[in-house]
Amino acid sequence: MISGRNLFGIRVAIAVALLGIWQYLSQARHLEFYLSKPTDIAGRLDQWISDGTLISHLQATVFVAIVGFAIGACAGLSVGLLLGRAATTAKVIDPFLMAFYSMPKVALAPVFVLWFGVDTSMKVIFVSLVVFFLVFLNTYSGVRNVSREQLTILRLMGARESDLMRKVVLPSALVWVFTGLRLSVPYALIGTILGEMMATNKGLGFLLANTAGTFDTTGTFATLVVIVALSMVFNALVRLAESTLMPWQARLDEQEVSI
Amino acid sequence: MAASKSGRLMSIPLKITPEESASSSLDRSSPLISFEDVSKVFNLREATFHAVNGLNLAIRPGEFVTLVGPSGCGKSTLLNMVAGLMKPTSGIVSYRGVPVVGINQRVGYMTQADHLLPWRTIAGNISVPLEISRIGKGARRARIEELIELVGLTGFEASYPTQVSGGMRKRAALARLLASDPETLLMDEPFGALDAQLRLAMQTELLNVQARLGKTVVFVTHDLDEAISLADRCVVFSSRPGRIVQVIETGLPRGRDLLALRFDPSFLKLARGLWETLTPELKSVERPT
Ligand SMILES: Nc1ncnc2c1ncn2[C@@H]1O[C@H](COP(=O)(O)OP(=O)(O)OP(=O)(O)O)[C@@H](O)[C@H]1O
Ligand SMILES: [Mg+2]
Numbered sequence: 001m002i003s004g005r006n007l008f009g010i011r012v013a014i015a016v017a018l019l020g021i022w023q024y025l026s027q028a029r030h031l032e033f034y035l036s037k038p039t040d041i042a043g044r045l046d047q048w049i050s051d052g053t054l055i056s057h058l059q060a061t062v063f064v065a066i067v068g069f070a071i072g073a074c075a076g077l078s079v080g081l082l083l084g085r086a087a088t089t090a091k092v093i094d095p096f097l098m099a100f101y102s103m104p105k106v107a108l109a110p111v112f113v114l115w116f117g118v119d120t121s122m123k124v125i126f127v128s129l130v131v132f133f134l135v136f137l138n139t140y141s142g143v144r145n146v147s148r149e150q151l152t153i154l155r156l157m158g159a160r161e162s163d164l165m166r167k168v169v170l171p172s173a174l175v176w177v178f179t180g181l182r183l184s185v186p187y188a189l190i191g192t193i194l195g196e197m198m199a200t201n202k203g204l205g206f207l208l209a210n211t212a213g214t215f216d217t218t219g220t221f222a223t224l225v226v227i228v229a230l231s232m233v234f235n236a237l238v239r240l241a242e243s244t245l246m247p248w249q250a251r252l253d254e255q256e257v258s259i
Numbered sequence: 260m261a262a263s264k265s266g267r268l269m270s271i272p273l274k275i276t277p278e279e280s281a282s283s284s285l286d287r288s289s290p291l292i293s294f295e296d297v298s299k300v301f302n303l304r305e306a307t308f309h310a311v312n313g314l315n316l317a318i319r320p321g322e323f324v325t326l327v328g329p330s331g332c333g334k335s336t337l338l339n340m341v342a343g344l345m346k347p348t349s350g351i352v353s354y355r356g357v358p359v360v361g362i363n364q365r366v367g368y369m370t371q372a373d374h375l376l377p378w379r380t381i382a383g384n385i386s387v388p389l390e391i392s393r394i395g396k397g398a399r400r401a402r403i404e405e406l407i408e409l410v411g412l413t414g415f416e417a418s419y420p421t422q423v424s425g426g427m428r429k430r431a432a433l434a435r436l437l438a439s440d441p442e443t444l445l446m447d448e449p450f451g452a453l454d455a456q457l458r459l460a461m462q463t464e465l466l467n468v469q470a471r472l473g474k475t476v477v478f479v480t481h482d483l484d485e486a487i488s489l490a491d492r493c494v495v496f497s498s499r500p501g502r503i504v505q506v507i508e509t510g511l512p513r514g515r516d517l518l519a520l521r522f523d524p525s526f527l528k529l530a531r532g533l534w535e536t537l538t539p540e541l542k543s544v545e546r547p548t
Binding site: 147149150152153154155156157158159160163167168171172174246248249251252255 | 342344362363364366367368370372374376377378379387388390391392419421422439
């Protein structure tokens, strides 16, 4: 097994090597127009940070992504829990849900743009709808997969529906909920950026469209770097919430396998 | 270590409220649980299984009844019917004179598999029935501590079920059962996974709890010595479909000393009789039918 420190070292080495190759290629082969180069990108980021460009665009994007994500996740969780527990209703609508589930979610994006236009509140709606579907479908599957034995054991102890919900259904579905949340992070960002690219003059999406439109390759790459970093931060936050809310799952990963 | 622990554990009083212990507003002579002509057939896609056939049995309040019989003879099925998880195919299973329909909340059921909640620690699992009966936080904590000590799990309160051994999970399930404090205990091979000393300690505890609180216990086991030593009455089943082949009234005294009992002539005689009854049955299981 690789220790944590070695792992980190190896990753840094790979990153440095890749950046080195990039820098070399664009300089030696004069590909700056297509590839820009790491030093220029770093310089641009530094400039954006000091002149406040970055913060204002970042703010707009983060706002839309987080608000949309929060609304979508809460709604998806609640509806998923309720429908998951309503056995008869669930049976009736099951084929419809499966149809939704098999639909590629990005295919929805243009439709939503068509329906809702492109200002901030519309972007929030778009992001929350995409997140809603992912979280809802996963929560719903999680609730449908709750162990009937565990429910029965608690019923024998005199549990009410609210007890079952809090002590069995929610914790057992939580693994699925987080799968939905993790899947939602890139979609929330894609949704936000897509919306910003269509119009408005704020946000990383706008920055992307603007720099690309003016053949400013360095600016485009710098924006991409910021988007990747943002997505990593969001992912880390979801992971953190996951290990805080599901300590038993974290233990399971640490412990040795026994069967 | 386990043996020395048992001596200490026996002195721990279990807290119960008077209403809860008054399991016998019911007439002592009328049965608490009764099976009348009960049959259970499982229709599977491949075949039909007669798990139980024409069974008649009445269990009195406060009685300790053990069920023994070859694997697959329908013992767990009987407990499931008392708990209301399964309906008999024909015949009636009644509890307090009323046919069991739906989940029977008067019984506590320690199933063959432990079914602990994996997202709760050992202490958290024991806490579940206490939370369901809306017991306050302080009282709950004290009760959990008591039960943890009773089943010898001190030091493992904060472990998750996947982090402890099979026998420890069984003990946690036992503590959870006692925490729910039902009037009837249905126990399906509860001590099968324990070592000999620990098993003796747990058996002793169970007898204490039962005697003190007047619980009715229906106890499935494959250990013939256990089947006799704990029982007021031991019911012996044939192989599937389960019929009763013998009912042994042990006549052993309440408050019996389980260790001394092992060498008691009347116990030895009963145990020997049970072995003799069951041996042909066990042989017939080995032969393909
Ligand atoms: N849910 C079920 N569906 C179909 N068949 C079942 C089901 N439960 C039990 N059976 C069948 O009923 C018979 C009795 O099962 P049961 O679990 O009651 O046996 P048991 O006496 O408890 O056995 P063991 O001592 O091995 O636990 C078995 O032959 C089994 O195949
Ligand atoms: Mg069984």
